[in-house]
Amino acid sequence: MKKSILITGGAGFIGSHVVRLFVNRYPDYRIINLDCLTYAGNLENLSDIEGKTNYVFSKVDINDSTQLEQVFNDFQVTDVIHLAAESHVDRSITDPLSFVKTNVVGTVNLLNAAKNYWKDLSQHLFYHVSTDEVYGSLDNGGFFTESTPYDPQSPYSASKAASDHFVRAYANTYGLRTVLSNCSNNYGPNQFPEKLIPLCIHNIKEEKPLPVYGKGENVRDWLYVEDHARAIDLLFHQGETGNTYNIGGFNEWKNIDIVRLVCEIMDQKLGRTAGESAKLITFVKDRAGHDLRYAIDAKKINEELGWKPLQTFETGIEKTIHWYLDNEAWLQRVTSGDYLKYYQEHYG
Numbered sequence: 215m216k217k218s219i220l221i222t223g224g225a226g227f228i229g230s231h232v233v234r235l236f237v238n239r240y241p242d243y244r245i246i247n248l249d250c251l252t253y254a255g256n257l258e259n260l261s262d263i264e265g266k267t268n269y270v271f272s273k274v275d276i277n278d279s280t281q282l283e284q285v286f287n288d289f290q291v292t293d294v295i296h297l298a299a300e301s302h303v304d305r306s307i308t309d310p311l312s313f314v315k316t317n318v319v320g321t322v323n324l325l326n327a328a329k330n331y332w333k334d335l336s337q338h339l340f341y342h343v344s345t346d347e348v349y350g351s352l353d354n355g356g357f358f359t360e361s362t363p364y365d366p367q368s369p370y371s372a373s374k375a376a377s378d379h380f381v382r383a384y385a386n387t388y389g390l391r392t393v394l395s396n397c398s399n400n401y402g403p404n405q406f407p408e409k410l411i412p413l414c415i416h417n418i419k420e421e422k423p424l425p426v427y428g429k430g431e432n433v434r435d436w437l438y439v440e441d442h443a444r445a446i447d448l449l450f451h452q453g454e455t456g457n458t459y460n461i462g463g464f465n466e467w468k469n470i471d472i473v474r475l476v477c478e479i480m481d482q483k484l485g486r487t488a489g490e491s492a493k494l495i496t497f498v499k500d501r502a503g504h505d506l507r508y509a510i511d512a513k514k515i516n517e518e519l520g521w522k523p524l525q526t527f528e529t530g531i532e533k534t535i536h537w538y539l540d541n542e543a544w545l546q547r548v549t550s551g552d553y554l555k556y557y558q559e560h561y562g
């Protein structure tokens with residue numbers, strides 16, 4: 215094996231796309247998917263690559279330093295791509311501590327495991343996957359660049375910002391080789407239906423209300439998940455040590471416009487009368503501390519490494535809706551049990 219790469223959070227939404235890309239594209243790398251399978255982790259996301267000889271799954275919590283050490287030893291880990299995290303802003307508002315535990319303490323545990331196991335730190339890479347939310351909230355002008363000062367506003371973004379700082383501190387203090395990326399909102403297959411787009415797809419199917427926070431005027435910059443996975447692949451191989459790269463689609467949408475678009479496509483796909491699904495739109499109480507706008511300037515990764523998204527929003531959203539309609543059983547399974555409890559508590 216040329217490399218033995220530990221990908222954390224590989225059973226989650228973005229992680230599963232990253233794991234699949236690496237397993238299929240690099241048969242001479244061993245890919246270890248390390249995930250403790252929280253509500254957001256689902257091995258079903260990777261059923262197509264389960265039998266591959268260069269793929270192994272390890273059910274471990276990044277907060278368990280003994281087991282982490284064991285995994286580094288057992289699989290002679292050469293590099294890390296770290297995606298495991300608590301990822302949902304609304305959950306961070308009701309339970310900030312679990313975000314501190316996984317996103318901050320868990321990341322430091324992983325950094326320690328890597329630093330202690332690797333003899334020559336210059337020979338290995340710790341790639342940390344983060345979010346544009348660490349930069350705070352924009353008003354209607356400007357973009358986040360790699361030099362925008364950190365100004366996290368939610369418990370989620372505060373915990374991710376802290377984890378980014380720890381990764382940079384390990385590079386500075388111990389000489390760990392790191393690359394970081396901060397990406398905008400992802401959408402696509404396998405996203406847990408607590409996030410806006412899959413939540414709307416699911417609720418339209420079930421003819422349930424589509425909860426739009428506040429007036430729906432908040433803006434997000436959306437990127438198709440496979441384009442994010444391709445960017446991670448590129449940065450893992452060609453990113454400059456110690457550097458940070460912003461990843462985004464130059465694709466800003468107001469929430470209400472996204473919800474209306476999803477309604478329109480769903481009406482066509484489900485053979486409903488035009489305008490039928492939009493009747494489900496329900497304006498609800500705004501999210502506490504709701505960031506107004508995120509927008510990424512992705513010039514650096516484009517100009518230095520030639521990355522750009524392959525999907526337009528039109529093709530990406532079409533593929534996404536198609537996937538959810540084709541994978542009804544997946545959606546059924548993830549929206550039973552604990553999901554119903556969360557939904558009831560959050561939306562009443």
Ligand code: NAD
Binds near residue numbers: 302316
């Ligand atoms: P997700 O919630 O879908 O998946 C997270 C995964 O991490 C799950 O498989 C879960 O089981 C695992 N996990 C959670 N806690 C763990 C722990 N203590 N130990 C081991 N595994 C654990 O998240 P996602 O949307 O796929 O996000 C992945 C990463 O990308 C996160 O670091 C997130 O901050 C970042 N990110 C997400 C977005 C987005 O739009 N979703 C955008 C930019 C960056």
Ligand code: TYD
Binds near residue numbers: 302408426433
């Ligand atoms: P989300 O998918 O939770 O991602 P993030 O908070 O990380 O950007 O939310 C995207 C946007 O949609 C955000 O502005 C909040 C809004 N939103 C709603 O209006 N209603 C909902 O039910 C959810 C989950 C989100």
